[in-house]
Amino acid sequence: MLEFRKLTKEFNAKRAVSEVTLDIPPGQMVGIIGRSGAGKSTLLRMINRLNDATSGQLLHDGRDVTALKGRELRQWRNECAMVFQQFNLVGRLNVLTNVMSGRLFHHGFGTSMLGLFSAHERAFAVRALDRLGMAHVALQQTDTLSGGQQQRVAIARALVQEPKILLADEPIASLDPLNAKIVMDALRAINVEDGLTVVCNLHTLDTARHYCDRIIGMQDGRVVFDGTAAQLTDRMAREIYGAEAAEAFNEALTSTSLGRASIRDVADATRAQARATV
Amino acid sequence: MTALSFADITDDDVRAVRQSHPQAFGDPVMRMVRIASWTIVIGYLLYSFHLFEFAKIFDSSERAWRLVSRIFYWQDMASWHYDQIYVGIAQTVAMAFLGTFLGTIFALGIGFLAAKNTMPFGVIRHAVRRLLDVFRGIDGVVWGLVFVRAVGLGPLAGVLAIWISDVGNLSKLYSEAIENIDRKQVEGVRATGADPARIIRYGYLPQIFPVFLSLSLYSFESSTRSATILGLVGAGGVGMIIIERFRAGMFDQVAFVVLNILIVIAVIDWGSGLIRKRFIGERGH
Amino acid sequence: MPPIQPGQDPVALFEAHRAEIRRQKLWINLLLLGGFVAMLLWSIDVSRFWPDRLAAGVPRIFEYFGSVLPSFQWDLLFETRNAEGRFPPGSIGFWYNDFWKYLALIWETILMAITATLIATALSVVLSFLAARNLTPAPWVSTAARRFLEFCRGVPEILFALIFVFAVGIGPLAGILAITIHATGALGKLFAEVNENASMKPVDGLTAVGGTWAQRMRYGVLPQVLPNFTSYALWRFEINVRASAVVGFVGAGGIGAELNHVISFYSDDRVTAVLLLVVLTVTAIDLMSERARHALIGKEALK
Numbered sequence A: 001m002l003e004f005r006k007l008t009k010e011f012n013a014k015r016a017v018s019e020v021t022l023d024i025p026p027g028q029m030v031g032i033i034g035r036s037g038a039g040k041s042t043l044l045r046m047i048n049r050l051n052d053a054t055s056g057q058l059l060h061d062g063r064d065v066t067a068l069k070g071r072e073l074r075q076w077r078n079e080c081a082m083v084f085q086q087f088n089l090v091g092r093l094n095v096l097t098n099v100m101s102g103r104l105f106h107h108g109f110g111t112s113m114l115g116l117f118s119a120h121e122r123a124f125a126v127r128a129l130d131r132l133g134m135a136h137v138a139l140q141q142t143d144t145l146s147g148g149q150q151q152r153v154a155i156a157r158a159l160v161q162e163p164k165i166l167l168a169d170e171p172i173a174s175l176d177p178l179n180a181k182i183v184m185d186a187l188r189a190i191n192v193e194d195g196l197t198v199v200c201n202l203h204t205l206d207t208a209r210h211y212c213d214r215i216i217g218m219q220d221g222r223v224v225f226d227g228t229a230a231q232l233t234d235r236m237a238r239e240i241y242g243a244e245a246a247e248a249f250n251e252a253l254t255s256t257s258l259g260r261a262s263i264r265d266v267a268d269a270t271r272a273q274a275r276a277t278v
Numbered sequence B: 001m002t003a004l005s006f007a008d009i010t011d012d013d014v015r016a017v018r019q020s021h022p023q024a025f026g027d028p029v030m031r032m033v034r035i036a037s038w039t040i041v042i043g044y045l046l047y048s049f050h051l052f053e054f055a056k057i058f059d060s061s062e063r064a065w066r067l068v069s070r071i072f073y074w075q076d077m078a079s080w081h082y083d084q085i086y087v088g089i090a091q092t093v094a095m096a097f098l099g100t101f102l103g104t105i106f107a108l109g110i111g112f113l114a115a116k117n118t119m120p121f122g123v124i125r126h127a128v129r130r131l132l133d134v135f136r137g138i139d140g141v142v143w144g145l146v147f148v149r150a151v152g153l154g155p156l157a158g159v160l161a162i163w164i165s166d167v168g169n170l171s172k173l174y175s176e177a178i179e180n181i182d183r184k185q186v187e188g189v190r191a192t193g194a195d196p197a198r199i200i201r202y203g204y205l206p207q208i209f210p211v212f213l214s215l216s217l218y219s220f221e222s223s224t225r226s227a228t229i230l231g232l233v234g235a236g237g238v239g240m241i242i243i244e245r246f247r248a249g250m251f252d253q254v255a256f257v258v259l260n261i262l263i264v265i266a267v268i269d270w271g272s273g274l275i276r277k278r279f280i281g282e283r284g285h
Numbered sequence C: 001m002p003p004i005q006p007g008q009d010p011v012a013l014f015e016a017h018r019a020e021i022r023r024q025k026l027w028i029n030l031l032l033l034g035g036f037v038a039m040l041l042w043s044i045d046v047s048r049f050w051p052d053r054l055a056a057g058v059p060r061i062f063e064y065f066g067s068v069l070p071s072f073q074w075d076l077l078f079e080t081r082n083a084e085g086r087f088p089p090g091s092i093g094f095w096y097n098d099f100w101k102y103l104a105l106i107w108e109t110i111l112m113a114i115t116a117t118l119i120a121t122a123l124s125v126v127l128s129f130l131a132a133r134n135l136t137p138a139p140w141v142s143t144a145a146r147r148f149l150e151f152c153r154g155v156p157e158i159l160f161a162l163i164f165v166f167a168v169g170i171g172p173l174a175g176i177l178a179i180t181i182h183a184t185g186a187l188g189k190l191f192a193e194v195n196e197n198a199s200m201k202p203v204d205g206l207t208a209v210g211g212t213w214a215q216r217m218r219y220g221v222l223p224q225v226l227p228n229f230t231s232y233a234l235w236r237f238e239i240n241v242r243a244s245a246v247v248g249f250v251g252a253g254g255i256g257a258e259l260n261h262v263i264s265f266y267s268d269d270r271v272t273a274v275l276l277l278v279v280l281t282v283t284a285i286d287l288m289s290e291r292a293r294h295a296l297i298g299k300e301a302l303k
Ligand SMILES: Nc1ncnc2c1ncn2[C@@H]1O[C@H](COP(=O)(O)OP(=O)(O)O)[C@@H](O)[C@H]1O
Pocket: A011, A012, A014, A015, A016, A034, A035, A036, A037, A038, A039, A040, A041, A042, A043
């Protein structure tokens, strides 16, 4: 259980996140929506402490996350993997090394500086890539891949962390519709098959409605909506998005008729895509 | 293939993946190359530590301590002959300024002789370039000593040494700047029916001038640094004072002099930044 | 530019304003020119660059360079040792009588430069991560590292060499230490600038993985900056070879001591013999390193 207690973040005088109080039970897939600048990224980055809260508390299974330091903090980060809008992979390293970097927490100084990964880690990383249909590019330099492929590599890296929680900050905002669907399907499949808690910032309403068990709407740093997709009326949504409403409604990335896919389907789709491009 | 866990990866799994994705376990040739190159580097370092007797560092603690404590503990500051120090520093700056000025003037001519687009005769160009290699290949201190032998002790030798080093460096840089010139701008001026003088004035100069100025300003700063040590071989400037007082064990005074020089160089750096900004704008060199 | 009043001619106003600006600029430029001329006259005076001294000095320069040129006798040019084991005057062998001694010293000079460059590169990689403002573990660490690097590159090699000769004694070790420190300062600054231009996204990615500071640098930054680091280190190697050829002037090893000795005590062809070897070595190393750097950049550009 992830418990937010009046979590607040101020940048200089500006309140990016304002007294957010929430409970997220394990295994839930949560979508956070809101216009840009609403504080979604800041809220997410406070969970794995890429940003530190100004005040308030975040508890995970009773442990105070906001107070963690040093190795315990890194362990917590290792437990809640993150996927970014811009993938945040190391472009000049190959895909496999990027994925294996998800195991760095378990490494000492020496082995990580020398870049020594065990055969087990290599096999595990290949398995994770294979799960996302990306094993065939394992040795390619990462920045030669397309955005959709890089995001799947990033998810594979998150998987080898064996996290309890997966955070995704607008994971599909830089992707074309087909890749956006593949990536969202993968996140949902991981949520269902591995039982991970997934907290996902989404810009488009449709995607959130389609994939998430629960939607949280943010406005000016505050939570203004918290409920299921069915409970989110159009009027409410328009208010959350304000001037950006037209955009958020129109960018209907996913078609509901396609239905949800299992991760096996994701992998198959990817392989088909790969064959088509070869 | 659903959820995986690292703990569940067995040796059989590893074997299976090794079979399906052999390259994922590293190219053995590449690994050998990598190990070999690191071995060479580390082996070389160990060998050179031995060859150059790095162990001596640990025997030197007493002398090093004496030196360091004298550097930081300033004694008898009233008797430091500040007039000599500041005259020396002034002389160093003057040597650097004059040397850079003369070097710039010569390099203005020689730069055009060494650039491909302004010197069509390859023989001359190459001869000039080799001569410049000689000028640059010999360090300023060596030139200093050579000129001390030729014209005697004093700042004249220092100016000549800076001049010759700067001719070597600046000519090469100038010629590169000339070669990198944008032909289109020159063509544009020529298209207006301008005479050769105007082509140079409006086609070449506006492109070259900022780069040349910037290079010469940098050169002045770095020449001030080299002028500092020219005194070590008797070629004038504050270096003579440094070596004199160092030999006499007055390390505190040496530290004071060096500190002053660093400040002067910082001031020159700041001043040339202002000039650069005025004539070149923010884009710099 | 004042706002245009009704009834004023905007063109005339513009021209007047332009003339005003030009006048101002002219004044400042004249002032700068005056300062420049004054500085020039002052420096001529201070460095005693007077016409009479020049008139006396310049002929002596030519005299000196004339005396240090080798005098060849064409028929004896490739003569080998005679019965007494000596080369006849006028042969190349006579000019380079001490060739093997020089070569050994040049070899030592190059090894000194290699060792110093390797150590300096390793040190400055670590220091550059500490000094880069975007990567430093704490702001005060960055400031401290910057000040330290400034000090290292502010003091010339040969001064450090003087100090180390005093501390560890005469010999190449003092030179290596001196060059290492100075090169660490220069490279550390350049590396830190490269680091500050690196993308922080991969670093964020590795923070989110739970990586330590060292792991973030090793995996997030190093792959981005390594080609630039290599290129700068090679360029520094060229400079270090030059430096290690002169630290010998104060007893810190390499060919410098011989150079100093030969130039100070002889004015014959020995001077050009040593100088030529130094120039050839330095130029050859410049050439090789430049090739390597271009190959490196070319490889990068293809990617
Ligand atoms: N590093 C920062 N420094 C200053 N202000 C920031 C910083 N990061 C975010 N903000 C501000 O905080 C607010 C929330 O930003 P963010 O969490 O990125 O919103 P969202 O992800 O919903 O678009 C914005 O007004 C933004 O300008």
